[in-house]
Amino acid sequence: MPTAKxxxxxxxxxxxxxxxxxxxxxxxxxxxxxxxxxVRRIADEAGMLAGSLYYHFDSKESMLDEILATFLTxxxxxxxxxxxxxxxxxxxxxxxxxxxxxxxxxxxxxxAIYQKExxxxxxxxxxxxxxxxxxxxxxxxxGTLERGVSDGVFRADxxxxxxxxxVRDTVWVAASWYRPGGQRTPEEIARQYLSMVLDxxxxxM
Numbered sequence: 001m002p003t004a005k006x007x008x009x010x011x012x013x014x015x016x017x018x019x020x021x022x023x024x025x026x027x028x029x030x031x032x033x034x035x036x037x038x039v040r041r042i043a044d045e046a047g048m049l050a051g052s053l054y055y056h057f058d059s060k061e062s063m064l065d066e067i068l069a070t071f072l073t074x075x076x077x078x079x080x081x082x083x084x085x086x087x088x089x090x091x092x093x094x095x096x097x098x099x100x101x102x103x104x105x106x107x108x109x110x111x112a113i114y115q116k117e118x119x120x121x122x123x124x125x126x127x128x129x130x131x132x133x134x135x136x137x138x139x140x141x142x143g144t145l146e147r148g149v150s151d152g153v154f155r156a157d158x159x160x161x162x163x164x165x166x167v168r169d170t171v172w173v174a175a176s177w178y179r180p181g182g183q184r185t186p187e188e189i190a191r192q193y194l195s196m197v198l199d200x201x202x203x204x205m
Contacts, residue, residue: 018056021046022070025063026109034064034117064113065126071110072133075103083140089148093167094194096141100171101186101193104178111175141168167197 025042032041039060043050057063078099082092104111118134121127141164148154171193178189 021053021056022063022067023109025060026067026107026113029064029067030109030112030116034060034113034121061126064117064121067110068114068118068121068127068130071103071107071114072129074106075099076133076136078102079137079140089144089151089153090198092144093148093198094190096144097167097171097194097197098187098190101174101178101190104172104175105180105186108175108178108180111172115172115175137168138164170197 021042024046025037028037028042028045037060039053040050042060042063043053046053057066079096082095082099085092085095087095114130118127118130122131122134142160145154145158145160145163149156149158149160174189184192
């Protein structure tokens with residue numbers, strides 16, 4: 001998983017200002033795409049000169065790296081806690097979905113960037129951890145679904161890989177419309193999603 005290796009910054013840079021600039025950069029990257037975003041555009045959004053941005057970061061690549069690494073580190077802190085908790089398969093799925101929505105709430109722009117850019121970025125050595133994360137993510141979800149089928153918790157005729165892709169895409173696409181501070185908390189949205197995924201939408205007869 002990503003580590004805290006890459007923080008190329010000046011010693012005197014304010015941590016609060018760095019976080020603010022990263023949040024601005026994440027929104028710009030998510031809206032415009034990484035390749036189409038210039039350092040000048042980020043600086044404009046931050047209300048500063050482009051040259052001043054280099055006081056905090058050596059490149060837009062460093063900014064993107066820190067945005068994605070921070071998001072994935074937090075995601076896996078939550079996921080690993082769930083996977084180590086000894087829960088049953090259904091409870092594990094419920095907890096993973098809930099953690100996912102909490103991460104969307106905390107890092108909506110980073111999730112959107114990851115969705116759009118990770119496949120291309122993962123080919124670069126600096127972003128190799130994106131592919132590692134994807135493999136670990138797939139193993140966690142597929143393993144839980146397989147355990148559920150084996151334990152008789154999920155249907156025996158379940159297509160495990162199709163189910164994984166459906167749940168994954170259904171959850172993470174929420175980053176395209178979710179806005180923090182809305183009428184529903186991440187946990188409430190997770191419960192609605194889980195109700196539809198695990199119990200369906202038809203009235204039981």
